[in-house]
Amino acid sequence: MIGVFLCDCGTNIAGNMDMEYLKKELAKEDNLIVHESIFLCSQLGQDLIKETIEKEKLDRVVICSCSPKHHGDIFKECIGEKMNPYLWEMANIREQCSWATENKEEATQKALALIKGAIEASRTLQEIGQAKVPVIKDVMVIGGGIAGMHAALEVADKGFHVHLVEQNPNIGGNMCKLDRTFPTDDCSMCTISPILNETAMHKNIDILTMTDVEDVSGHPGEYIVTVRSRPRYVDFTTCTGCGDCAKTDLVMEKPKLDGPLWLDRIKIHEDLCNGCGACAKLCAKQNDPPALTQKEKDAIPEYDTHKCVGCWVCVEKCPKKAIEITNVCPIVVPSEFNLGLGFRKAIYVPDSQAVPLKYLRDPETCLQLNGTMDCQGCTTVCKAKAPCQDTEEVRQLKVGAIVVATGYEQYDLSGTEYNLEHPNVITGLELERLISPSGPTLGELKRPSDGKIPQTVVFIQCAGSRDRRYAEYCSKICCMYATKNARLIKADHPEIDVTICYIDLRAAGRGYEEYFDQAREMGIRYIRGNVSEVLADGDQLLVRTENTLLNEPLLLEADLVVLSTALVPSQGTKHLIETIPLVPGKDGFIAPVHVKIAPVDTATTGIFIAGTAEAPKPIQECITDAGAVASRVATFLKDDQITVDLVTSHINPDICIKCGECNEICNYDAIDTEGDIYEVVDVACHACGMCTTVCPTNAIELRYFSDIQLEKAVDGILEKDRDSVIAYCCSQCGYNAADLAGTAKMRYSPEVKIVRVPCSGRVTIPQMLYPFTKGAKGVMIGACLEGQCHYIDGNIKEKEKVALAKQILDLMGIGGEKLELFNISSAEGAKFVESAEKMVSRC
């Protein structure tokens, strides 16, 4: 027995609809009970529904009232008290009938068709249960920058165990490289240092440095992450970080190395040496070829560092103590941490304040590891005997949720008009290192070409940002950090002429505008004009720009040019996008599932994003993200099991031929193809239904929006009114737009009758053709705007299907124009009306 409940909605429905006629017509149906209520959503209305279900032993309920988007949940809950909460359908006779149709008679007839559709569809409904999925309470945070560390701490403080994975030897990310931070000008390292230590010492966090994520499998609540840790070649536990191994006497006059160097390991103090030759003899005895040779008696021995293996026998045995170790490790290469400025040894820590402060050896340049010689320099010197032969380690970790905080890097502007090849053209991050007290110049601003203090510095904004050729978006933080650096230079050296060339100054934030005001007061020159090119005359740089406010082209001379380079997704971010099914935005950063209402959720359930992996943003926003992510993770993992309503796709294993088409089209990795049978991972399924459209054997079916349900809805509508255009509207946009049109009392032809689908991508070609076989006038599909599909790309995929179905309609002589897909956003009620009218006029 089906209970049909008509709502008057005061006069909202009943005022423009013949309720008596509806009741009379519906009474002609078998196995039906019809009730009317003035306000069905009121307590009285709900009681009526509940009483009727009980009294009449209803097995299906059809609510004829407003949009399911409006009161759907209320009715679901109400019905759910008495029966399975999925055994009911809703006919939207308010937004789509009484409000959308001027003529009362037409509104009534349309309502009757929609109600009939709902009745027929309701007969096909099945009970839908719930599934419980066990949850692993561990969390993986990928990326140990400020966002990742903060997320890890927040999650760990909530009692979950965190694996913090970092590809670099130390945590802290780019923030460790900054000198000071805007808008407070406090020392970046001083800010981050306590966080570094807290992260390192937290009992719920284990840090995996030098580790890459290789693969993610499993499902929300139980992800299996394969991680590969590269060897440090220095024992992690015994290394004390004392730095004896990296001892050096190298002093650089300019901050940039001209190339890798091979330094002398020892220095022979000629004033102390008596030319006894003991060292050369010992060296010759121990090493072949010897590094120390004595050409003639009493002469000071000659030293060849390329032959010296660092056995230190000469140092130990020199009776006069005339030999001193200057460089335990002779190999010097540019420092990655300092972005190519400054240097490090083949055995090194990235930074003296690195956490963990554990040395590592670089197998590319270490003489022992790359096989150049049997070098014993560091091994002999180290009191802890930490240098060792390591191997990489591959592990599988099980976690319930994953936080991606893989950060950004700078756009590589080499080969462009900015002349980045010139040593004195540097990026913003390089400047941070040049003015950082822990940087290669110990905080002294020296230009890389000759180490002189520049007298004119020009900052170039939007270098790569807001540019169709490089990064089309605004990198958000550059206006602020360039100003910050300009201020720091000006504060230290008021004599330096500092200019910032900008397009627009974007300074929305607490204290930002004031920060600018101060900068101007300090004498920093702001020129509103983009830079066309950077030219060089030897060490001298020339910057072409226009002072757009004065309408004058300018040629600025500069000793140092600083590019405020665009921020782009880091290599790690790109790698993860390929490894985990994360969805990149057009900009290449990881797109959140919804930019406004779910900013830290990704399309994959149980995987969240924080920080600049999502988009360029300042530190405070990274911290906000981290807090938000921790809260989302905690919510997700709070119970031992995740309960999901099984309004998901389901595979019938008897019919499934394991062709994998569903897996291919699924945007959420929700099909488990590992086992003997293919199964839908219910927690991962977003119920868009796209998988059902590609299954050749009809083995997969979306519960609640099944083929037969949609087919019967169409049957019911067409039975009452064949002069219909069936409008499949997606729940996310098309349907909402129609609601909006109704709410705004925009009128459109009653011929257009809506059948709700979860996503336009759910509509199969058969579903497009079916209404025509039943005599419908046309078929339209209301989908989200391109690029805004709530299920990522359902509307794009649907577009292809529509094109094919149009060809068939043309071949059949019906005409492809009678089928159309319209991209309509939630907010575009008028566009829905326009599309509906267009369709009606065509059919």
Add this chain to the structure above:
Amino acid sequence: MLTCEVTEGVADCTSCKLCFSTCPSELKLEEIVRYRRYLHEPKGSHRDLFRLAGKLAAQTEIAGWIKDVKTNPDSEIAYFPGCGPVFDVLLMRDTNYSGAAQAAVKVMNKLGIEPAVIYGCCGHDLYYSGGLDEFEAIKEKIEKKLEGKKIVVGCAECYQMLKNVYGADVQHFSEFLQEKCPDLPSLNVKTTFHDPCRLGRYNQVYDPPRSILEKTSQFNEMEHAKEDAQCCGVSSWLNCNKESRGLREERIREALKTGADILVTSCTKCGIHLDCIFHEKTYEGDPPNLQIMDLQELAGYALGVYDPNSTEKSFVIEKTGSMRPPGFDVPRDPERHFTDEIFENTFQCTLCKTCTERCPYDMEMYKIVKETRKDLVNLGHFIEGHQVMRDTVVQSGNIYGEERPQIGYKKKNPEYAVFVGCVGTYREQETAEKIMKLLNELGVSFSRIDEVCCGGVFPDVGFEASKEHAQQNIEAIKKTGAKKLLCTCPKCYRTFKDDPRYKDLGMDVIHIIELLSEVDFKPLTDKKITYHDPCDLGRHSGIYDAPRKILKSIAPNFVEMPRNRELAACCGAGGGVRGAYGVKSVQIARDRVSEADETADILLTECFSCLHNFKNAKKRKQDLEIYSLSEFIYDNMVDTHESS
């Protein structure tokens, strides 16, 4: 009111007609399937995509689509191209199944013929998948277009439809080409040919395609060819599944074995299905080094007018009309498509299950027959004799309407309750009596119950069996206090085992042959003995070894008939056929008796029905002796019996 649900597997049948050759009644089982699909329309694979396209075609006019050919609407010769572009478009693959039609017309052009082209859907898929009402609309339209034309068609499905369902003047493209162009240039390729069932087993067009292939290429036959050709696995887009894919792979393996480069066929559906392998991820390993080609494409290729390797599509869809389909809304009426042929085919089945053995899908066709009978009975189409039998059983408790005889062999708390069944109790009493004595001789503890008809036959002929009788039997059996039920009749045995009316019986049910096979017998005869597997014991219950174990010990001269075990021929008595179609039933039995007569001196079996029918069928001049196996043991054991 139809009561049956869609039978499992009803969508599987490809109507390939392989079963026809083994069916003892020579039934057109595909006709039953066709009707059944009309009663309970199954959904097609690919979300019913192609059947829906067919339904659209029923209401619309298909526009012209063959590209770059010369045609003349007034020509007497017409070409019927089929549905190429529908498949090319809707399969969403980079295919050119339309190429076959283009090639055919180009060949015709080359031969100086500018044919009229009749566009449209022949309705094959609707016809065979249950869309009979829509099909009628198609038929009406196409018939008008075909009027007065000599039709050339290249698709086997279209051929079958136009020739046999429409009755049009049709030539298959191969026949046409053979006639118009006896000399064909030869290509340097190796080919083999897959006989489409619609062309082969339905219409016996075997040689014309071969003659073309032999002229144009090095042609080699596959292991299964002509009448015996394996099924491609698909029909009417109903059954994309593991089996259909397996069949296709099997067929391709067979083709590869011939060393061919090109597997030629002459059916769009076969072509598409075989070709699917190249478009699917499920196929393991590299795609086979084989090209699937339509015969028309090959002919066009040989004559230099068509390039089968071109990637260009052979069709162009132009917007030609803007009609609105009226909408098809004919309520399903089982009577509308009911014919005498369907009735005969349905009720002449002996339910012997031989067809399952030949069916590429191992379909249990007998179940579909049974359910169709049930539906037909509900519609008022039944064999009167069956209804009389039912009434008789209701009144008298047995199928013969006779007074229940006094029976002995009663015992308290025996191990076995014995159920003899109607044939043994009322028609083969002597045999039944001997079996009881044999059981006594063997020292079996049993009690024969006061039975009423088990009712097993009624669902077989479409009627409902009496629940009261079942209850009566259960009570009688339980009253004896026996632990197990021993049946002497295989049909009763199956009924007690499988019929839901007996699910409360709560004890093991065994057939006497199972019991006897546990006894060690000494040799009892030197004569040549053979054994007929009753379908109820053999194919339906899988009991093959038990009787043979006994036979080998009692008769050293035991020999098998040519058709034995799973392939055993039918006795003709089952499924109500003996009552309804006596002549046919005896004919079938005669065939089997002759086979036995040629094999041995004595024919043994262990089913009262088989026994009864064979005895009826045996001709006077045949000196074959026919006994029940247990009866034979008893007869020969009287002097020498020894049991363990």
Add this chain to the structure above:
Amino acid sequence: MNPVEKAARDSNVEKCVQCGKCTAGCPSGRQSRLRTRTLVQMAYQGQDVTGLPELWDCTTCYNCAERCPKGVNTVDAIILLRNLAVQKGNFPRIHLSAIENLYNTGNGFPLSPEVAQIRAIIGLKKEPYDVSTAPEELEKVKKILDITGFLELVRGGTT
């Protein structure tokens, strides 16, 4: 939409953020009054720039368009503006001689005796094969120019 606006619209001008990169890199602007950014923007805002002499200072080197971060076709816009200027009769008289040359010889910059001499020295034919050496072709060129009304247009309103 007036033709000026249309010209601007066709050149993507609505995307311009006034960054000045075009003007900054403009080789001609360094020597002249040409301010690409301002010129195009004035046109976009509906001002009549067809009378401005700097409209003719652009060498159409495309430096600006190539570097424009927003993809504005500044050069195309300027060419469109020049077309409009010509229609209004606003263009430098100096171009007339080239036009007359084109009409009379089929070549805007016909072969000068000096060039002919140099050609001979380096071993080339004195006169290359072009319209000037093929009088029948020249007639065709004239015919085209007559049909298009080119000559009337340029002769009509020189400034």
